[in-house]
Amino acid sequence: MSDADQADRESGTVFMPRYDAQGLVIGIAMDAQSREVLMVAFMDAEAVARTRETGLAHFHSRSRGKLWLKGESSGHFLRVQEIRVDCDQDALVMMVTPEGPACHTGARSCFYRRIAGDGLERIEI
């Protein structure tokens, strides 16, 4: 990446995601109200485009190798209020309103444990 490209990406008003070698950026979903991080996954160009078109968070499933509409099986969609972009445009934070638990375990957020001593403990979120 040239210095000019980097300057454009950092200070410009053009959305130009910097996809990695696998064609992915990081996508973080944050509850716009509780301000908890709900989940994080990867997004490819198709997932970014579909998210913008529909207002529902889409990701790219690396294990299944395809587009993944969050909530497609559970009905627990994430309604996207705003998409924030980081300095080098390789990560997005989506401010969302969740339509149910974000985690497939039934927890509101996937981040339901914290490191405590040598292990993990459950937290209330």
Place this chain on the structure above:
Amino acid sequence: MSDADQADRESGTVFMPRYDAQGLVIGIAMDAQSREVLMVAFMDAEAVARTRETGLAHFHSRSRGKLWLKGESSGHFLRVQEIRVDCDQDALVMMVTPEGPACHTGARSCFYRRIAGDGLERIEI
């Protein structure tokens, strides 16, 4: 990953990060007070260990291929209050107290723009 491994990872109290093929997990730093996402980068086992030992956020720089103590050149360290782990243990959220702007551009957070129409606009964070 076997079903047993997956169940252990999801419901257990053992911290066993699931590093990807490159030996990395996603590390998100969130301001414990303002509850803004400050930055996101990758962490390898060494970065995770050093973060736990020192209480200062460390990452793995993919471009430089080495351990990166956030703030090592700027002095803007991120003091880690708590480390949260997601269901499949391939991402961490660090609740931090920043000792200065988290972004190398001088912004408090790297996520200082949002998508607006076809472009980006600056936001106050």
